[in-house]
Amino acid sequence: MRATIIWTFIVLITLVLTLEAAAQGWTLRPHSDGDLQRLLPLAESVIISDKKVIVKHTSAYLPYKDERDFAQTAQNISTIFKLTAPLNPIRKQDVLLYRFTLKDTATTQATLLWIGFPDGSTQLSLTAETLQSDGINTLHDLQQQWNTQLQALGIQSNWNVMIQGNIDADTSSQQPGLSPSLQLNVTNSLHAQELARYQDANSLSISYHSTIVEESAADTQQKMNLQVAVHRDSITGQQRITIATPAISIAY
Structure with a gap:
């Protein structure tokens, strides 16, 4: 009985300390x-x-020959990230662009940009942002998820x-x-x-x-x-x- 009371007391103290730490500022979950x-x-x-x-990741990715080739890679990216690719990219002058919303909540916004430049080079960019303390762990979780998805594309994550x-x-x-x-x-x-x-x-x-x-x-x-x-x-x-x-x- 005494051991049970002591254990309950330890659990309560731990919970209080955890809540106090969270209330004091922006913290990531343990580990x-x-x-x-x-x-x-x-x-x-x-x-x-x-x-x-x-948190941002930006890197070069597969070069493309034409708009059809660019769209095919966009389809592959959308499959890895479990997205629905638009039928056609946005064209701004000679630049091709797909923009995906990965997350849009009260605490966190995240986007993926797939950009094709006139010389055939490309850029893949992932960005997540939060203005709320509640969004910090979400950003961390997105980083871990994106690490796996980028690896599936053959890309080494590079975090800013x-x-x-x-x-x-x-x-x-x-x-x-x-x-x-x-x-x-x-x-x-x-x-x-x-x-x-x-x-x-x-x-x-x-x-x-x-x-x-x-x-x-x-x-x-x-x-x-x-x-x-x-x-x-x-x-x-x-x-x-x-x-x-x-x-x-x-x-x-």
């Missing part, structure tokens, strides 16, 4: 892994409003993770910036070393190499795989931070 999980604690420590999380939102900064400051404590937090929590920085009147961008971040930017010899940027609204003075691996690919 989740990846760059999204690594960036979330840092973002949660500095972002105070308008939080947004985006970005978290963006407003920070509590000195709105009277004439320059955007990262506080010394935040820069130290980036360095320590993500085991990051600064590689380069760029600054103008309203923006600051710092590139890092992190020893624990999975994704690496393929187009740099400096092994940049982490980027943090702050943009200051010239009218309101509000500062917005963007934290990304391996690089920021949205407006900051």
Whole structure:
């Protein structure tokens, strides 16, 4: 009887702690892994409003000869992703495009783009975004599902993770910036070393190499795989931070 009471007490304590952790911010379920999980604690420590999380995969895929060939590949993609392909692609000048909605809920939006360029090259892009804490685990689940589906197409997944939102900064400051404590937090929590920085009147961008971040930017010899940027609204003075691996690919 006593053992039963103790066990019940432990279960209740565990449940309370779990609920408290979920209420405090954006968290992934236990045992989740990846760059999204690594960036979330840092973002949660500095972002105070308008939080947004985006995960993207972009890669080249099979070249095409003509519109019929492009449509056939679109059909194959739609089969793997369990979608219904439109009969004809959208044509914008000399570019062909199929756009699929993968998810559209109150917490999460996700799309797939299959793009054909005039030279016959192509691009496959998957994007999922959430503005709600309830959507974080959904994004993670989509990543896992897409990893399998991309593998079925013979594609190695290449994830771009970005978290963006407003920070509590000195709105009277004439320059955007990262506080010394935040820069130290980036360095320590993500085991990051600064590689380069760029600054103008309203923006600051710092590139890092992190020893624990999975994704690496393929187009740099400096092994940049982490980027943090702050943009200051010239009218309101509000500062917005963007934290990304391996690089920021949205407006900051």
